[in-house]
Every structure is written in structure tokens, then in C-alpha cells.
Amino acid sequence: MSILVANGLTHWFGSEVALESVDLAIDAGEHMAVLGENGAGKTTLLRILATAARPTSGRLEIMGLDALRERRRLRQRIGYVAHAPGLYPALSTAENLEFFCALQGVSRARVGETLEVVGLSSVARRAAGSLSRGMQQRLAIARAILHDPKLLVLDEPDASLGSDGADLLANVMKDRTVVLATHDHALANRLCQRTLTLRHGRSVGTATRLHVVK
């Protein structure tokens, strides 16, 4: 059963079309990679799926809810990792997550568990601003899974994650529906069952893992 259904998603930035009539259906538990060159529309698509942006036209249904009308309800069930980590540098690693516990309405006990998952327990008291880029990315991933979302939207999360980044992503993607934008075809092949390729904002087709390998 499809957990996410998009029909004719179109997004304009002024007179430039960023996304044009993209259709999408993702089943529960499925992992889909979004591929494409820079400027292909990957981030725009992911921001719409994460309810961070509204499409200019088109329909989007996530978990049976109209994603354009029920955005706040859906945000309890969606985790989003954006391009920039978007952390609070003056707060510690744990404080960053504790703050989002209050906003997500989840117990602070989740902080320790989540830091363990992303391998940041040892730097829980360090200021987020003093962490390496890779650690900051891990913290952004931790924030995205803090509320145990059913749908994860990941925009190039592998950037600066390091050698065990793919293992970390495989771990956080387990038992979740995932839309993952990446330039790394090998990573997409390893972590996702299906790919959607965008070119100039248009879908140029989906493929299964086997086709990507070919």
C-alpha cells in the first residue's frame, strides 16, 4: 500500500520551473533514491515531500492525509535532513536534541537513545559548533529521527559522513519509508530498492535496483 502519493507536483521559482509534473508513489517501508544533476529539482521535491515548501500545483498525499492541508499533523510523522545541518552552535549536542524533544513533544529519554544510534554519545556535552562537519551531519540525522518518524526525507545525508556513513544510514533507514536524494549511485543502489531520476525538474523515469546496476 502506498504511504506517499504525489500527482503532478510542479514548482515555479518566479519564471523558472524547478519541478514539472512529477508523479510518485512510494509503498510503506520502501526506500526510494532521487538522482539527478545539480539543479535537477531534487531538493525542491524533497522539501515539498517534507512539507517545508508548497508546490505551485499538484496533489500530495502522505499516510492518507492531504499534505498541503494537514502539514502540522504530518510533521509528527516525517523526519527531514536538509542540505545544511541547521544546528544551534552555542548549545551542546544533547541540548540541541533536548530542545527538539520539547518541540516534538517526545520524552528527553530519546536523546540518549538517538545519540547512541548516530554514534555521538561521547560528544553529548560538546558544543555543536565545535563538532566536525561529519559529526554535525550525524546530529542533524539524530534530530530527524528523534520523534521516530515513519517517513524519512534525506537530502544528500551522506555528505561528510565518513567511511561508515552508509552503515549509519542503513541503520536509521531500517523499518522506515525513505526518500533519499544523492549523487552517489552506489549508495543509492545499496540503500534503496528504487530510484527516481530527475532532469531539469522532470522525472525521466524510475528504475529498480537491478536496472541501476546495469
Add this chain to the structure above:
Amino acid sequence: MTNSFVVALAVARKDLRAEWRTRELVPALAQFVILALVIANFGFQIDSRNAPSIAPGILWLALVFAGLVAFGRAFAAEREQASLEALLLTPASPVAIFAGKALAATVLLVGCEAVLLPALALFFGTPLSIQVVAAVLLATIGMAALGCLFAAIVARVRARELLLPLLTLPLWIPFIVAGGQAVQVAMGASGSYDQAMALLVDFDILFLVLTSLAARFVLDE
């Protein structure tokens, strides 16, 4: 859904904690208001006779410009850190997030006022009474609500430093007029202190309601 009160307090606590650790804003604001008073001290011939009519004007000028900086930073910092999107992509009410930001900015401005008011009394010999403090605090509430709302609006545009005063100052005029009158009376000029304070309360209620209604639309996009 999350508890709005808890969210507002969490947002305010986060902002205040970040300011405590970085000390970016309050020392600069305190320095600014002291410098403003020093300049005014040399620029005006103030004595015990004209102090009650001139000092309130200096007080409100310093407060208005310090407020513009304090409220402008409330959302600009989130933009610079790219953290605003993460904040708004939670199920928390945008109104609660706005209230938390406004609360933190208010506390920072009150911290600045804690320097400004004694310094004003020191420089110009004006009385530092509970009536003066009450008038300034009442005006700060409404000014914070409006200032933070416009700061949230202009945080998305490039010329925010220019736009914020242009949008905010006209709507701060009622607070400056009523607050100015209340402070003048409290410093010894003639007039009705109670009437000015009642007007400040009315403006506070009006603008708190209006900004709460508008914040949802400003922050939800």
C-alpha cells in the same frame, strides 16, 4: 500535538542560553545605550529644570534603536544558522514558537533597560522610580510583539536591516507617545500618569492579539 506553553518556554530558554554563552547581543546593546546617553549629555544642555521633559525623549530614542537590534536578531540568527526550517518543521504551533522568540527578545531588552534606566538617572539626575520602570516595561511588551513579528517577516529578505525599522517604527509610535507621557509625568512633568498607563495596557493587549493572529501566517510558510 505539543503543549504551546512548553514550546514557548523551550524556545525562549534556548535563545537565552545561546545569548548567555555567546554574549553577542546584551553587552553590545548596553554599550550602545551608554554611548547614546553620553552623546545626549554633551549634545543637550540639560539641567534640573528641563531634565523631566528632555530625558524621556532620550530614553525612548535609545530604547527604540536598541529594540530594533534586539528584535532583529531574534529571527536573523535562526536564518544565518539555517535552523529556522528545522524549527518550523516540528508539529509545534508557530504561535508558540513566535511567543518564545518574543519572550526571549523581551528579556534581553529588559536586561538592556536595567543598564539604561540607572544610567539615565546618573547622567541627567532624573528620578528612577517604580512608575518609570513600570511604564518602560509595559511599553516593552507591545514593542516586543510587534518588533518580533516584523523581524520574522523581514528575516526572509536580503534588505532586512533596512526594512525592519521602516515597518516597525510607525507602529511603535503609539507606545512611544503613551510611554513617553507616562515617563514624563513620573519624572515630574504635569499630566495624567494613570491615563497614559491605561493606554499602554490597551495597546499591549491590542498588539499582542494582532501579532498572535498574524504570527501563524508569517511563520507557517
